[in-house]
Amino acid sequence: MNASERAYAIIRQRILDGTFPPGSQLREEEIAEACGVSRTPVRDAMRRLETEMFVERSDSNRSFVTVWKESDLEELFMLRSVLESHAAERAAKAITADVVDLLKISNNRIAEAIAKETPDIETFLKENATFHELVVGAAASERLAFMISRLVFIPVVYKTAIRYDREELHKSLSDHREITAALEAGDAEWAGAAMKSHIRRAYHAQAKRS
Amino acid sequence: MNASERAYAIIRQRILDGTFPPGSQLREEEIAEACGVSRTPVRDAMRRLETEMFVERSDSNRSFVTVWKESDLEELFMLRSVLESHAAERAAKAITADVVDLLKISNNRIAEAIAKETPDIETFLKENATFHELVVGAAASERLAFMISRLVFIPVVYKTAIRYDREELHKSLSDHREITAALEAGDAEWAGAAMKSHIRRAYHAQAKRS
DNA sequence: AACCCTATTTTTGTATACAATACTGCCTAC
């Protein structure tokens, strides 16, 4: 792993874990020291983080950790719902039986994870990500996948110490099963609508918690 | 204007005008000399061009001018139609009379430009851009606007020496007028559908030419 | 001729020094 990537990984990590809180200034030299590299790779990393919307620059080229307002989160989820429901529509037309099977396996793993007396959130999150990646992958559009992946990661910044309630987890699973059924049936409109509804639910669940 | 921006502008220009043709390798030092700056700002500019999809890097970190295949263009237009039609839907709910007036002015300018015996393509393109920017602006989503602006610029790479036929120009104007009517009526579905249709037409017109 | 290996060259990655710009706090003028 080269210096740029190291710097990138460290800065990103610290933004996510709150060491660099939203709105705080990121000084190149300071970070360079913290990462044990020079400013050159740090600048590279910062550029990348900018394009990923983790970092913003002021008009005088100072860098700050992006502050996400409530309205920004709504915007992000709105975009996700537009793009992912479109992905689901495309996937419905192109998906293979193999991938449908993988979706079902993922659904079953989620079912297991949330059936326990203390739900296994880690597995839930991992399988949830897998499910969405499979659907987006089945849509077979590299750039669509790219745009979505950008959007998906951002709100995680605020996901520290979330309490997932049982109800919500089960609704999410039931959404996944409906989307799977729609894809298996090759019904693009159904798949798109189910995905849109699923993501909007996720938004409202998240909004309630914050 | 600082060295980074200068380098950025020069490289971009040369990609667009064909001096750096699709698939050609961009060597940092070579470009640095051509721009009269050092490699440092050139690297900055290259990163930016990468995020804007003008440039791609190989797995060994060499940079090349992006080659757009036919299927890529279709993907880009598909994404534009999804995002811009969504923008039109949002705009229908939020647009003000002032902005509708500006749209009508733009439409009239286009009408004038294409009525001449030799259509004024430059004005057409300028007003076309204005129209779409107004609609996207009325949607009031910074990030949606950002994503669309990224997509819009790319196919221009191939737009050198296009012959626009009269028929096409008139159809485009008539689309714009329909979209304007839908927005004025506040009918989100109509506006979205009209925009989608408009962009798909543009795609097929472009595909025919290439 | 096809293949692998190494030496050379090309290209990118990183550190560092210095230049340019923006920010801060203080002082003066009114």
Place this chain on the structure above:
DNA sequence: GTAGGCAGTATTGTATACAAAAATAGGGTT
């Protein structure tokens, strides 16, 4: 007391030198 300007400081921008990695070319082996 406030505004404006003028240090001095902090921060980013750029050039350059050298290090690391990758591509290339050539020679030897089969």
